[in-house]
Every structure is written in C-alpha cells, then in structure tokens.
Amino acid sequence: MTSRSDATPRRGRRQAVDPRLLRYASASRGFFVAIAALALAQTAVIIAFAWLLTQALTGAIAGLPLDLLGPTLALLSGVVVLRAVLLWARDTVASRAAARVQAQLRAQLVEAVGTLGSEWLAGRNSSTLAITAGRGLDALDAYFGRYLPQFVQTMIATPVIIAVMWWQDWISGLTVLLTLPLIPIFMVLIGLGTQAVQQRQWKTLGHLAARFSDTVQGLSTLKVFGRHHRAVASIDDVTNRYRRETMRVLRVSFLSGFALEFLASISVAIIAVSIGFRLIDGSIALTVGLFVLLLAPEAYLPIRQVGVQFHAAAEGVAATEDVFSVLDATVPQSGARTGLPFDRPDDTPLPPLVLRGVRVARGERMLPPVDLVAPAGSVVLIEGPSGAGKSSVLAALRGAADFDGEATFGGRDLRTLRPREWLAWAGQAPGLTTGTIKDNITLGDTDPDSDLAQRALSLACAGGLDLAHQLGVQGAGLSGGQAQRVAVARAFYRYLRGRASVIALDEPSAALDSGTEESLWQSVRELADGGAAVVLVSHRASARAMADDVVTLTGMEVTA
Missing domain, CATH: 1.20.1560.10 (ABC transporter type 1, transmembrane domain)
Known part of the structure; x- marks a missing residue:
C-alpha cells in the first residue's frame, strides 16, 4: 500500500x-x-x-x-x-x-x-x-x-x-x-x-x-x-x-x-x-x-x-x-539484446540452460553464486529459506535483474537473448489482465489455438474453467488458486505452442491444496518427460519427489 x-x-x-x-x-x-x-x-x-x-x-x-x-x-x-x-x-x-x-x-x-x-x-x-x-x-x-x-x-x-x-x-x-x-x-x-x-x-x-x-x-x-x-x-x-x-x-x-x-x-x-x-x-x-x-x-x-x-x-x-x-x-x-530466435530442426534436442557462478544483484547487494544445469527433459528444483534468492534467479533468467557470472542457453549468453524467445514463465503473482481466460492463457499469441489452450488449462489442473469466462481488472472473478493455475496454464501453453523451450515456475502450488498440488506435479513431470526443461522454485517437500536435480540456496548475502 x-x-x-x-x-x-x-x-x-x-x-x-x-x-x-x-x-x-x-x-x-x-x-x-x-x-x-x-x-x-x-x-x-x-x-x-x-x-x-x-x-x-x-x-x-x-x-x-x-x-x-x-x-x-x-x-x-x-x-x-x-x-x-x-x-x-x-x-x-x-x-x-x-x-x-x-x-x-x-x-x-x-x-x-x-x-x-x-x-x-x-x-x-x-x-x-x-x-x-x-x-x-x-x-x-x-x-x-x-x-x-x-x-x-x-x-x-x-x-x-x-x-x-x-x-x-x-x-x-x-x-x-x-x-x-x-x-x-x-x-x-x-x-x-x-x-x-x-x-x-x-x-x-x-x-x-x-x-x-x-x-x-x-x-x-x-x-x-x-x-x-x-x-x-x-x-x-x-x-x-x-x-x-x-x-x-x-x-x-x-x-x-x-x-x-x-x-x-x-x-x-x-x-x-x-x-x-x-x-x-x-x-x-x-x-x-x-x-x-x-x-x-x-x-x-x-x-x-x-x-x-x-x-x-x-x-x-x-x-x-x-x-x-x-x-x-x-x-x-x-x-544488448540482439539475439534471434533459435532455428532448431524438429529432430534435434533442445539446448540446455546453464548457470555457472551466477550472482544476482539486488540493489547494492549481490546474492551468493548459483550453479545450475537444466537439460531438456529434466526438472530442476531450486529451494532454500525465504530471502535466499530463489525468485531472484528466475528474475535474472527473464531479464528482470542484473547478474554476474556465466548464464547460457544453447551456448548463447542470456544477455544477448530476449526472454520471449526461449522462456515460459509463471510467477507468484498471477499477473492476469481484463479479458477472457483464453485471452490470458494465449497472451502474446497472434493466432491463438483454443484446443491447445484447453489442454494447457487441464495440465494446470483447471480444466473445469471456461475459456470464455470474462475476467475483471487484475483477473477479478477467480479465486487465488484459480488465478494461479491460469498463470501456470499460460506458461504451459507457451511451451506447447513451440514458443519456449524452458518453463520457469515460481511457487506454482502456493495457493493449492495437497491433492491439486500432486496433480500439478504430475503435469510438470509429464511436460518434462516430453522434452521440456523445467526450472521450479518451491518450498514444498513434495516437489523433491519428482525433481531430477535440486539446487539449494543458503540465504547468505554478499555486499557488492
């Protein structure tokens, strides 16, 4: 306020x-x-x-x-x-x-x-x-x-x-x-x-x-x-x-x-x-x-x-x-961001996301270095106490925070790439806008696919929602959990549409009950097994069960 x-x-x-x-x-x-x-x-x-x-x-x-x-x-x-x-x-x-x-x-x-x-x-x-x-x-x-x-x-x-x-x-x-x-x-x-x-x-x-x-x-x-x-x-x-x-x-x-x-x-x-x-x-x-x-x-x-x-x-x-x-x-x-979208033939594997000694800047502070490798077909879990910098790592990936160190995707520096060329992201705040649920899921798509939007909604455990349902300002008309699942569906849709190779999710189950959370983890695992590289931030113990790799942040801060 x-x-x-x-x-x-x-x-x-x-x-x-x-x-x-x-x-x-x-x-x-x-x-x-x-x-x-x-x-x-x-x-x-x-x-x-x-x-x-x-x-x-x-x-x-x-x-x-x-x-x-x-x-x-x-x-x-x-x-x-x-x-x-x-x-x-x-x-x-x-x-x-x-x-x-x-x-x-x-x-x-x-x-x-x-x-x-x-x-x-x-x-x-x-x-x-x-x-x-x-x-x-x-x-x-x-x-x-x-x-x-x-x-x-x-x-x-x-x-x-x-x-x-x-x-x-x-x-x-x-x-x-x-x-x-x-x-x-x-x-x-x-x-x-x-x-x-x-x-x-x-x-x-x-x-x-x-x-x-x-x-x-x-x-x-x-x-x-x-x-x-x-x-x-x-x-x-x-x-x-x-x-x-x-x-x-x-x-x-x-x-x-x-x-x-x-x-x-x-x-x-x-x-x-x-x-x-x-x-x-x-x-x-x-x-x-x-x-x-x-x-x-x-x-x-x-x-x-x-x-x-x-x-x-x-x-x-x-x-x-x-x-x-x-x-x-x-x-x-x-x-700085002069990269072009990847021109990848269908029969070649998706390139890996690699972070080596990445230290994210938060004001005058530098967070501890982070090492992470997220190849295609894997789920990498980032965990740690509150304030350790989990969300800051995702902020660096999407270009919302400066960082030092080596961060590449497919061998190319992330600083030379536009996030929309390779990343599908869902944050803790749903970030929904006025319009239909379909409009929010297919955001940025000039030729939206209704069937794919419905599939993304189902994967996000919100298949019961009507794509034509009209939302108000900041997504008014949905509960907190529903709004969060629509945001996750937006990230899934972007990957399924072929517009992104990496899915980054920041506490996607924070507003979900345990049963719905388990279904969401199954969907994440399904997308990863289908070839997606998933970077997941979560404090839930259940996320460890389906993760291929776990990166633990200590929460220590280094003065710049």
Missing part, C-alpha cells in the same frame, strides 16, 4: 522541440515537413491579403469605380478563402500527426516497460505511469495542434514579414526589430514561472493517482484497522492541492497572455504613430504606410501566439519528458 517514488529527472531548461521526439516518433518527421510547407503558404497569403486590402482601400479613397475595384476585391475574397483552407489543412495535419505520435509513444512505452522488466517497474508506481500514458499523451493534441504549428509559423513568417516591411519602409522594419525581442524576453521570464508551477501540478496529479490507487488496493485492510477515514482525508488533501496548483497555472497563463498582448499592442502603436507623422509631412506614401501598418500586427502575432499556446501544451510536454525518460532507460538493454 505504500506509494513508490517514480520521479524522473527533468531538464532544467525545456526545449521548444525535444530532439527525442523525432527519434522515438517517426510520424513527427513528416509532420514538421508538412507544417513548414503550410506555414510558408500561409505567410505568402498574409502578405497577399495585406497588399490586396491596401489596394482596395486606397482605390476606394481615390474614388475608383466599383468595376475597377472588382478584380481586386475578387482576389481579396479568394485569398480569404485560401487562408481559411490553409488553416483547416494545418489543423487536420496536426490532429492526425498527434494521433499517430500518441499511438507510437504509447506502444514504445509499453514495450519499454516490458524490456526494463519487473525489477524496474517495482520501483515505480503503475498508476503514475498510467496517467502519463493516458491523460499525459492525450495532451499532445494541444502540443501538436496549437503549439508546434505556431512555433513553425513563427520561424518562417516573422522573418519574411519583417523583410517585406523593411523593403517597403526601413523605419518600420527597424522598429519591429528593436521591439520584437521584448516579447521573447518576457516569454522566457513568464515561461520559467509557468514551467515551475506546471511541473508541480503534474507531480501533484501523479501523486493523487498513486494515492488513490494504493487506497483502493488496500481498502479492506484499512477498514479492518479503522484507518480508511484517514486515507479519504489524505486523498481529499491531495485533491485540494491539485486544484490549487491548477489555479496557479491558470493565473500565470492569464498573466502571460496579458503581458504579450500589451507588448504587441504598444509596439504596433509605435509603428502606427511613426507612419501617421510621416504621412502628414508627406515622407511616405499612403499605399506603403497602410501596407506596412497592416503587416505590423502579423509580425508580432506568431511569436505572441507561441507564448499563449505554450501553456496549453505544457502538460503534454511534461508527459513526453516522462515517456522519453523511460524510453532512454531502455537504450542499453535494447542494444
């Missing part, structure tokens, strides 16, 4: 576009190309609109008849329609890119969690990860739909518009160059405050999710000990803190919008006053002055909008930082 910390280091200075986005989400690359092309077209439309509007207004002031103004007004209408079409296209491209990037990052996050393994996951709170993968990545809609298009628009439109203004009236162009930097300066100052309060808000949301999850999981225990009222009060306290942090973010957002609008308005006013005085003394033509004046707000608008949209995108950016930190952690592991 205790919340575990999963805080990840954040960068001190947030980048507008994190380079890791391009690395981990390939869909973002095409998005930037498309959005840049649209931004260039929008810039041309903005300049054309200002020029055509200038021609129409000056023509009307000069008293031109409507038939002469008609072509200009028609072009002006066409430019307005084209600008609306470009805005629609930009929103469409952004929304589709956001959906693809969200899907890619979610898929990579799930794969990364699987790659890092249960030992890494044990140090994180799954509720916080769920918030990141769910609501956090959903917030990328604002990041892609508003912030990034406006950022690209600023990079393209602002320099082009300033260049056109300078070309037409260098004084106005110089005024924009001198006043424009004030907006980024204030954006940085306000952005630093925004980042701080937004990170506190995001952290509080993760804390709230973790606290709520822990309370729900331990509610029965809390009620028995009369502590559920305090848990409710704690959740209420975190909820109020999240509300206060949200209001702080909103206050900073409104302050930012006001400051940017004020600076832009003052800057445009300076240009307007300058043009007005020069129109009076005749040093500038009305056409040039009006054209430049119409362009002036457009020069400030993109960068102003970047500051405004930064707040809308802040939550999505914070979530991607959390996702990237998880994905970055997989780089060493994914780089």
Whole structure:
C-alpha cells in the first residue's frame, strides 16, 4: 500500500522541440515537413491579403469605380478563402500527426516497460505511469495542434514579414526589430514561472493517482484497522492541492497572455504613430504606410501566439519528458539484446540452460553464486529459506535483474537473448489482465489455438474453467488458486505452442491444496518427460519427489 517514488529527472531548461521526439516518433518527421510547407503558404497569403486590402482601400479613397475595384476585391475574397483552407489543412495535419505520435509513444512505452522488466517497474508506481500514458499523451493534441504549428509559423513568417516591411519602409522594419525581442524576453521570464508551477501540478496529479490507487488496493485492510477515514482525508488533501496548483497555472497563463498582448499592442502603436507623422509631412506614401501598418500586427502575432499556446501544451510536454525518460532507460538493454530466435530442426534436442557462478544483484547487494544445469527433459528444483534468492534467479533468467557470472542457453549468453524467445514463465503473482481466460492463457499469441489452450488449462489442473469466462481488472472473478493455475496454464501453453523451450515456475502450488498440488506435479513431470526443461522454485517437500536435480540456496548475502 505504500506509494513508490517514480520521479524522473527533468531538464532544467525545456526545449521548444525535444530532439527525442523525432527519434522515438517517426510520424513527427513528416509532420514538421508538412507544417513548414503550410506555414510558408500561409505567410505568402498574409502578405497577399495585406497588399490586396491596401489596394482596395486606397482605390476606394481615390474614388475608383466599383468595376475597377472588382478584380481586386475578387482576389481579396479568394485569398480569404485560401487562408481559411490553409488553416483547416494545418489543423487536420496536426490532429492526425498527434494521433499517430500518441499511438507510437504509447506502444514504445509499453514495450519499454516490458524490456526494463519487473525489477524496474517495482520501483515505480503503475498508476503514475498510467496517467502519463493516458491523460499525459492525450495532451499532445494541444502540443501538436496549437503549439508546434505556431512555433513553425513563427520561424518562417516573422522573418519574411519583417523583410517585406523593411523593403517597403526601413523605419518600420527597424522598429519591429528593436521591439520584437521584448516579447521573447518576457516569454522566457513568464515561461520559467509557468514551467515551475506546471511541473508541480503534474507531480501533484501523479501523486493523487498513486494515492488513490494504493487506497483502493488496500481498502479492506484499512477498514479492518479503522484507518480508511484517514486515507479519504489524505486523498481529499491531495485533491485540494491539485486544484490549487491548477489555479496557479491558470493565473500565470492569464498573466502571460496579458503581458504579450500589451507588448504587441504598444509596439504596433509605435509603428502606427511613426507612419501617421510621416504621412502628414508627406515622407511616405499612403499605399506603403497602410501596407506596412497592416503587416505590423502579423509580425508580432506568431511569436505572441507561441507564448499563449505554450501553456496549453505544457502538460503534454511534461508527459513526453516522462515517456522519453523511460524510453532512454531502455537504450542499453535494447542494444544488448540482439539475439534471434533459435532455428532448431524438429529432430534435434533442445539446448540446455546453464548457470555457472551466477550472482544476482539486488540493489547494492549481490546474492551468493548459483550453479545450475537444466537439460531438456529434466526438472530442476531450486529451494532454500525465504530471502535466499530463489525468485531472484528466475528474475535474472527473464531479464528482470542484473547478474554476474556465466548464464547460457544453447551456448548463447542470456544477455544477448530476449526472454520471449526461449522462456515460459509463471510467477507468484498471477499477473492476469481484463479479458477472457483464453485471452490470458494465449497472451502474446497472434493466432491463438483454443484446443491447445484447453489442454494447457487441464495440465494446470483447471480444466473445469471456461475459456470464455470474462475476467475483471487484475483477473477479478477467480479465486487465488484459480488465478494461479491460469498463470501456470499460460506458461504451459507457451511451451506447447513451440514458443519456449524452458518453463520457469515460481511457487506454482502456493495457493493449492495437497491433492491439486500432486496433480500439478504430475503435469510438470509429464511436460518434462516430453522434452521440456523445467526450472521450479518451491518450498514444498513434495516437489523433491519428482525433481531430477535440486539446487539449494543458503540465504547468505554478499555486499557488492
């Protein structure tokens, strides 16, 4: 019930576009190309609109008849329609890119969690990860739909518009160059405050999710000990803190919008006053002055909008930082595990699993060395007192714990193999998911075999269960013993399906009665006699009767 910390280091200075986005989400690359092309077209439309509007207004002031103004007004209408079409296209491209990037990052996050393994996951709170993968990545809609298009628009439109203004009236162009930097300066100052309060808000949301999850999981225990009222009060306290942090973010957002609008308005006013005085003394033509004046707000608008949209995108950016930190952690592991599945002809024996002097790391501790040989057709029992490291040995086999020493399967180092290529595993926690029993047994099989699933269920002494029975969250709907047998059936199915050569079982009979346990041992023996290599962790004396070899751990620990 205790919340575990999963805080990840954040960068001190947030980048507008994190380079890791391009690395981990390939869909973002095409998005930037498309959005840049649209931004260039929008810039041309903005300049054309200002020029055509200038021609129409000056023509009307000069008293031109409507038939002469008609072509200009028609072009002006066409430019307005084209600008609306470009805005629609930009929103469409952004929304589709956001959906693809969200899907890619979610898929990579799930794969990364699987790659890092249960030992890494044990140090994180799954509720916080769920918030990141769910609501956090959903917030990328604002990041892609508003912030990034406006950022690209600023990079393209602002320099082009300033260049056109300078070309037409260098004084106005110089005024924009001198006043424009004030907006980024204030954006940085306000952005630093925004980042701080937004990170506190995001952290509080993760804390709230973790606290709520822990309370729900331990509610029965809390009620028995009369502590559920305090848990409710704690959740209420975190909820109020999240509300206060949200209001702080909103206050900073409104302050930012006001400051940017004020600076832009003052800057445009300076240009307007300058043009007005020069129109009076005749040093500038009305056409040039009006054209430049119409362009002036457009020069400030993109960068102003970047500051405004930064707040809308802040939550999505914070979530991607959390996702990237998880994905970055997989780089060493994914780089090391480059092995391919065994290509074994049917008439050759399965390769043996060999451990020589394997010492599993548990935090800063190193467990005693373990020697083990599990050839095909054998059952190797690992026994020892609690805390001796029995489960840690299986954790090393499935890549969830680091270890020193020699560990090979078929002559190949286990560090270069993916566990799913050779191992079928059932742990002490069943690890069932929402879905049918069949879905849980055939987990990871793209073409599940119902007959084989039923056979695996029978071997696990749960043949009376209905494969179509629907389970709830974490396998709700089954007793503890039934859930454990379904997990064992999942391991059996993987072996029977030909997806694994070694079956590793961690206390598979802990929740079973003696009669059912004896039947399970017979099934294990049957699979071993059929060619499987079984590594079994059990404290039951009955397991010795059917084991071919027994490895006893002493329980001593060695400091790393």
